[in-house]
Amino acid sequence: MKSFSQFIIGARQAWALTKPYFVSEERWSAGLLLGTIIAMNLFTVFIGVVANYWNRDFFNAIQAFNRKSIFTLLLTYQPGPLFNGFMPGLISIVIVAVLIFVYSTYLQQMLQIRWRRWMTQHYVGNWLADRAYYNISLSQTHGLGVDNPDQRIADDLRLFTMNMLNTGIGFISNLVNLFSFVFVLYAVSGSIRLFGITIPGYMLWVAVLYSAFGTYFTYKIGRKLILLSYNQQRFEADFRYNLVRVRDNPEAIALYAGEDDEKLGLTDRFEAIFNNFWAIMRRTKALNFFTTSFGQIAGYFPLIVALPRYLSRAIGLGGLTQIQDAFSQVQGSLSWFVGAFSDSSTNQDLVNLRATIVRLHGFTEAVSAARAASANGPQLGAGGDALRFNNLTLSLPDGRKLLENASLTLPAGQNVVLTGASGMGKSTLFRAIAGIWPFGEGAVSRPTGSAMFLPQRPYFPLGTLRRTITYPGNDADIPEAAIISALDEVGLQALIPRMNDVENWGLILSGGEQQRLAITRALITRPDWLFLDEATSALDTPMAAQMQEMLTRQLPNTTMVSISHRDLTNPAERHLALAGGALADV
Numbered sequence: 001m002k003s004f005s006q007f008i009i010g011a012r013q014a015w016a017l018t019k020p021y022f023v024s025e026e027r028w029s030a031g032l033l034l035g036t037i038i039a040m041n042l043f044t045v046f047i048g049v050v051a052n053y054w055n056r057d058f059f060n061a062i063q064a065f066n067r068k069s070i071f072t073l074l075l076t077y078q079p080g081p082l083f084n085g086f087m088p089g090l091i092s093i094v095i096v097a098v099l100i101f102v103y104s105t106y107l108q109q110m111l112q113i114r115w116r117r118w119m120t121q122h123y124v125g126n127w128l129a130d131r132a133y134y135n136i137s138l139s140q141t142h143g144l145g146v147d148n149p150d151q152r153i154a155d156d157l158r159l160f161t162m163n164m165l166n167t168g169i170g171f172i173s174n175l176v177n178l179f180s181f182v183f184v185l186y187a188v189s190g191s192i193r194l195f196g197i198t199i200p201g202y203m204l205w206v207a208v209l210y211s212a213f214g215t216y217f218t219y220k221i222g223r224k225l226i227l228l229s230y231n232q233q234r235f236e237a238d239f240r241y242n243l244v245r246v247r248d249n250p251e252a253i254a255l256y257a258g259e260d261d262e263k264l265g266l267t268d269r270f271e272a273i274f275n276n277f278w279a280i281m282r283r284t285k286a287l288n289f290f291t292t293s294f295g296q297i298a299g300y301f302p303l304i305v306a307l308p309r310y311l312s313r314a315i316g317l318g319g320l321t322q323i324q325d326a327f328s329q330v331q332g333s334l335s336w337f338v339g340a341f342s343d344s345s346t347n348q349d350l351v352n353l354r355a356t357i358v359r360l361h362g363f364t365e366a367v368s369a370a371r372a373a374s375a376n377g378p379q380l381g382a383g384g385d386a387l388r389f390n391n392l393t394l395s396l397p398d399g400r401k402l403l404e405n406a407s408l409t410l411p412a413g414q415n416v417v418l419t420g421a422s423g424m425g426k427s428t429l430f431r432a433i434a435g436i437w438p439f440g441e442g443a444v445s446r447p448t449g450s451a452m453f454l455p456q457r458p459y460f461p462l463g464t465l466r467r468t469i470t471y472p473g474n475d476a477d478i479p480e481a482a483i484i485s486a487l488d489e490v491g492l493q494a495l496i497p498r499m500n501d502v503e504n505w506g507l508i509l510s511g512g513e514q515q516r517l518a519i520t521r522a523l524i525t526r527p528d529w530l531f532l533d534e535a536t537s538a539l540d541t542p543m544a545a546q547m548q549e550m551l552t553r554q555l556p557n558t559t560m561v562s563i564s565h566r567d568l569t570n571p572a573e574r575h576l577a578l579a580g581g582a583l584a585d586v
Contacts, residue, residue: 010354013361018164021118033111040104041173045180047097050088052184052325057087060318108165116161123153123363131436132370138397138438146366148237155233156356156363163353178333185326188319189306206305207327211334214294222287222351228280230355235276239269248507302327373438380435381445386411387433387529387561389583392442394428402428405442406583410574412447412528415552415560419586420578426563427456429578430533433561449528456534458518460506466499469520478524486520489550511538519547523554530555532562 022030054073061069076089127133127149136146146152186201199205246253246262253262302324310320378392387410394403402425410416420426431437432444434453460468466475469483480499487496492513509517515538522530530551536544551560575586 010357013357014164014353017160017357017360017364020122021115024118026114026118030111030115033107033114037104037107037111037169038172040100040107041169042176044097044100044104045173045177047093047100048177048329049180049184051093051097052181052322052329054087054090054093055325056318056322058090058318059321060316063317108169112161112165115165116157119157119161120153123157123367126364126367126371127153130371130374131438132367132374134436135370135373135438136366146363147234148241149363149366151233151237151240152359152363155237156359159352159356160360163356167350167353174333177329181326181329181333185323185330188315188323188326203302203306203323203327204330207302207331208334210298210301211331214291215334217290218287218294221290222283225280225283225287225351226354228276228283229351230358231276232273232280233355233359235269235272239266239273242266242269250507298328298331302331377438378432378435378440379443381443383445383448385447386445387447388443388445390443390445392432392440392444394425394432394437394440396428397439401440401581403440403578403583404581408576408583410559410561412449412559414573416562416574416576418561418563418576418578424578426578427533429583430455430531430563433531447529450525451529451531452522452525452527453531454518454522454533454535456515456537458514460504460509460514460517462502462504464500464502465495465505468505469499469517470524471521473525482524483520486523489523489554490516490519490547492516492520512543515539516547519551522551522558526555527558530558530560532560534563 021027022034024030058070058073061073072089073087074090079087133149136149182204185207186204189201189203191198191200191202242262242265246266253259303320306315306320306323306327309315310317315323378394389406389408392403392406393401395401418426418429428437430453432440433446435444435446459471461471464475466478466480466483469475469486470478483499484496487493495517505517506514515536518535536547539547548562551558576583577586
């Protein structure tokens with residue numbers, strides 16, 4: 001009963017992941033492609049039925065030494081039981097079978113990549129919408145977290161579309177194949193007397209019992225592979241993520257001489273991969289012992305069972321081979337679960353498919369929860385000419401409060417510096433003003449006009465230096481003269497010749513250069529409000545004061561709110577301090 005309920009849950013999850021694409025704006029093209037693929041696969045089943053009867057006629061001709069029939073069955077055609085007394089030759093059958101296989105595979109790949117493209121766009125859109133990606137990153141222990149979202153989008157969507165399509169079409173084809181050959185096998189089997197009872201079409205019932213035996217023991221032996229496969233995907237993603245961390249932070253690791261610690265971390269993560277893979281190997285070995293033996297015996301089993309009828313001359317050599325083929329088709333269709341349970345070579349791998357469905361379903365739920373969390377917490381409004389906090393309370397994910405019931409008004413045109421000890425919640429307040437912090441209550445009302453936020457650690461997208469400077473705007477909309485002027489103001493004239501170079505600028509530039517480059521965005525955008533969270537912390541005190549003075553001079557109509565640990569030579573007009581959960585003027 002438990003296994004059945006798990007099957008129902010898995011089927012519902014698979015349908016929930018599959019349905020959106022086939023009812024989307026691409027539903028007509030997707031439906032047409034899927035229908036064509038299914039039709040071509042069903043025609044392949046019909047070709048198999050034709051080949052079954054051709055096989056019987058050909059071997060009967062061999063047994064009778066009928067050279068004419070052998071020749072016509074190979075090259076042309078002759079009268080037969082199909083097509084109103086017409087049996088096509090082998091060449092015709094092979095040509096049609098090859099064409100059907102090639103084009104059904106081509107169309108299936110087309111549907112797979114189109115489906116994956118749609119799902120990727122859909123999942124990326126949901127992940128980025130309402131800052132779900134940010135909320136997920138905040139906590140993996142308070143209902144929002146999910147491990148390795150990048151892997152779930154990049155790898156799991158690829159595996160899902162490939163396995164789901166191949167498995168679904170394989171199941172339909174095998175179901176039709178079963179019904180097609182059931183009648184053939186029943187008709188050619190004859191009957192047998194057992195314990196005084198005549199059993200018509202006995203080979204059919206033998207195939208049913210043989211397949212039921214194989215399916216039951218395949219599931220019993222291999223069901224643990226589902227959890228092992230799920231864990232393997234997670235461990236692989238964790239290892240890859242750690243490698244990326246080393247790649248993206250080489251200087252910091254080198255300065256700390258942290259190579260041994262990184263090696264230990266990478267070794268530990270790979271050890272998890274190694275141990276889990278060994279568990280997969282042991283379970284797969286047991287499963288392969290059974291499924292391989294089952295498949296090998298299945299090739300000879302019908303010959304052995306039908307041999308007495310052949311020896312009694314009740315059937316000829318063609319009839320014997322027809323029974324063998326029909327039995328193999330019926331038994332193979334009934335035992336489809338045995339072959340598809342864990343067979344990555346055919347891309348019909350129920351173990352990996354189930355693990356992938358679980359991971360994607362978990363990711364979908366986490367994104368939904370994270371998007372819903374964006375509607376909670378402090379509410380962000382807009383209007384007026386001042387920044388206002390109304391009974392603002394800010395909390396950490398674990399519930400600890402950093403700011404409680406703060407009400408304050410910061411009018412436009414009055415530059416403000418906010419100070420406080422580390423861990424008091426200054427950066428959290430910065431995030432709440434930006435409208436991205438989901439933990440707390442109350443409201444933040446931002447004034448009408450544009451706003452820009454410069455965090456302590458700037459973000460640089462992949463691409464040219466020009467794109468890095470103008471992010472997130474369109475670099476084509478920004479005059480080159482404005483970019484050059486901004487670089488000159490922050491003392492980065494040496495970068496001007498490299499504006500069209502594509503580099504990983506977050507690694508190439510020093511911390512101070514990165515912060516100065518981020519400041520150029522404010523000079524170019526010229527926002528009405530500029531919020532800086534330790535935006536000059538990587539600069540020495542004279543340079544930081546110079547940047548502050550330059551911003552005040554270049555952006556006279558911009559109201560600046562700065563979070564700082566130190567006093568600048570150019571103090572602001574208002575000084576606020578955050579301590580003990582309270583925000584007050586100093």
